[in-house]
Amino acid sequence: MMAPEPAALPDDVLAEVLRRLTPLALAASRRVCRAWRGAVDTRLRGHLLSRSVRGIFINFTAYRNHFSEFFYRPSTGPPICGGLGFLPCKGIKVADHCNGLLLCADQERREYVVNPATRRWARLPRRPPPHMPGLILSSYLAFEPAVSPHYEVFVVARLPAAGQSDGDGESYKDDSWLLESEWPPTSYVLHVFSSKADWWEEKTFLREGEARGTVADMDSDPPYDRYRYHAVYWRGALYIHCQHCFLTRMSLSNHMYRAIGLPGAHELGGYPSYYLGRSLRGVYCAKDIYDHRLQLWHLDESRIQTEWVLKHDINLEAFSRKFYELNDMLFEKFEEDPAQQVGGPWIIEDVNYQKDFEYYGNIEYNAPVEQKYDWNSDEDDILDIEDVVEGNYSGNYHFLGFHPYKEIVYLDFSVDRGVAYDWNNSKFQDLGNLQPEDYHYGVPGTDSSFVYTPCWMGEFPGNELET
Incomplete structure (x- = not known):
C-alpha cells in the first residue's frame, strides 16, 4: 500500500517556517518544489538579501x-x-x-x-x-x-x-x-x-x-x-x-x-x-x-x-595614531615571518596584482588563503581599543562606508588598516591590512x-x- 501524500501546509504557516531560514538556505529552498518557490517569490523574496x-x-x-x-x-x-x-x-x-x-x-x-x-x-x-x-x-x-x-x-x-x-x-x-x-x-x-x-x-x-x-x-x-x-x-x-x-x-x-x-x-x-x-x-x-x-x-x-x-x-587623531602604531608592529612581524596573517580577520583579494602576475609571469604572487574564523556571519562584533595614545600625528584616514543595517561605519587609516567603528559605543575593531600590492608604482x-x-x-x- 502506497503511503499517502503529505498534507500541504497552509500558505501562512509555510511562509512562517521558511522565514526562519538564512538567506542562503532560503534561496536553496526555492528549488524544493513549486509551493516553496511560490512562497519565497510572493512573500519572502526580500529575505534573500543578507543583512550581514x-x-x-x-x-x-x-x-x-x-x-x-x-x-x-x-x-x-x-x-x-x-x-x-x-x-x-x-x-x-x-x-x-x-x-x-x-x-x-x-x-x-x-x-x-x-x-x-x-x-x-x-x-x-x-x-x-x-x-x-x-x-x-x-x-x-x-x-x-x-x-x-x-x-x-x-x-x-x-x-x-x-x-x-x-x-x-x-x-x-x-x-x-x-x-x-x-x-x-x-x-x-x-x-x-x-x-x-x-x-x-x-x-x-x-x-x-x-x-x-x-x-x-x-x-x-x-x-x-x-x-x-x-x-x-x-x-x-x-x-x-x-x-x-x-x-x-x-x-x-x-x-x-x-x-x-x-x-x-x-x-x-x-x-x-x-x-x-x-x-x-x-x-x-x-x-x-x-x-x-x-x-x-x-x-x-x-x-x-x-x-x-x-x-x-x-x-x-588619537585613534589614527593607535592604528598607525599597530600597523608598524604588524609589519615588523610580517618581515620576520611573511607566511603569517598580518593581523585582523579580513583579507584583500589583490585582484590587480594577480592579473599582473598572470599577464607578465615574472611577479611573485601568493594568493590569499581563506582562513576559517569563528565568526557569526549575522553579527559584526566590535571590539574596544584601549590605551589610546594622545599626541600629534600627521597620518590620515578615508571613509569607506556605512553598515546598511547597524550604526557602524568603515574607515581606513593611512590606506593600511581597515577599521569598523561603532559610533554608539565609541568602539573600534581592527579588520586587517587592506593595502594591495603597489605594482612597484607607489x-x-x-x-x-x-x-x-x-x-x-x-x-x-x-x-x-x-x-
Whole structure:
C-alpha cells in the first residue's frame, strides 16, 4: 500500500517556517518544489538579501589598476567572487551597489549589472546619446528585491568640476546661456534602463522647491571629488549626492525631485568632504572636516520640514595614531615571518596584482588563503581599543562606508588598516591590512568604495550564467 501524500501546509504557516531560514538556505529552498518557490517569490523574496556585510569593494588610484579590489572577511558559506573574473572583460570597476547588485563598467565603457554572490550578470545596452554635451554622466542602481526582482539604472547628468570636461572633450562653459540657467533645472530628463522593459527609457522629473543657484555658481568642487558622489536608494526614492554640497531626492513613484542641502555646508570656508550612505534609519551623511574630525548625520524626514540631525562628532587623531602604531608592529612581524596573517580577520583579494602576475609571469604572487574564523556571519562584533595614545600625528584616514543595517561605519587609516567603528559605543575593531600590492608604482590611494551585502536571488531579468 502506497503511503499517502503529505498534507500541504497552509500558505501562512509555510511562509512562517521558511522565514526562519538564512538567506542562503532560503534561496536553496526555492528549488524544493513549486509551493516553496511560490512562497519565497510572493512573500519572502526580500529575505534573500543578507543583512550581514561580507566585504567592501574598493577602487584604488594606483597605475594599472583596472579592477576593483575586494576587502572581505572569510566565511564558512559560499565564497563571494569579488574579483568578478566570470565577466567577459579584461578590466572592471564597481560604480555603484544597491541591495546585493553591483553596477560595473569596463575599460570600453560597457556597463554590467552583476550579482557576485550567484555569479549572474547582465550587460546593459549602450546608453542613448546625452541630451546635452559637455556634462559628466554618472549611473546609479535602484533595486529592492522585497518589492520586485526588476532593477533600474539611472543616468544622471552633473556639471564637471573646474578645469574638467566630459569624456569626449566637450565643455558646458562653451554655452554662455547655460551658465546663467538655474541648477538643478526645473525639469530633469533622465535616461533610465529598466530590466522589465529591457531597454533605455526617458523619464522626466519635475523639481519641487527652489534651485540651488545658477550653473555658474556650481563651478567650485575639486575634480577628485566627483568619484565620491554616491547615491542611496531608500523607500522608493533615489538620493543622489551632487556637487556644491547638496543632494537631490528623486521620487520614483511620482517623478518629482527636490534639492536638499548637505549638513553644515555654510559653516566653513571651502567645501568639506561628504560621503552619502544608508544605515539603520535611512539616509546618512559622513562629513570630514579636516584635522581628523568626523561628523555623522542622519536625514530626518519624519517631520514636515526635512532636516539633518547630528548623530556623532569625533576627533579621530588619537585613534589614527593607535592604528598607525599597530600597523608598524604588524609589519615588523610580517618581515620576520611573511607566511603569517598580518593581523585582523579580513583579507584583500589583490585582484590587480594577480592579473599582473598572470599577464607578465615574472611577479611573485601568493594568493590569499581563506582562513576559517569563528565568526557569526549575522553579527559584526566590535571590539574596544584601549590605551589610546594622545599626541600629534600627521597620518590620515578615508571613509569607506556605512553598515546598511547597524550604526557602524568603515574607515581606513593611512590606506593600511581597515577599521569598523561603532559610533554608539565609541568602539573600534581592527579588520586587517587592506593595502594591495603597489605594482612597484607607489602606494595606491583610496578612490571610492562600496560596502557590500550579498543577495542570494538566483535570477534577475536578462541575466546570464557564469561563463
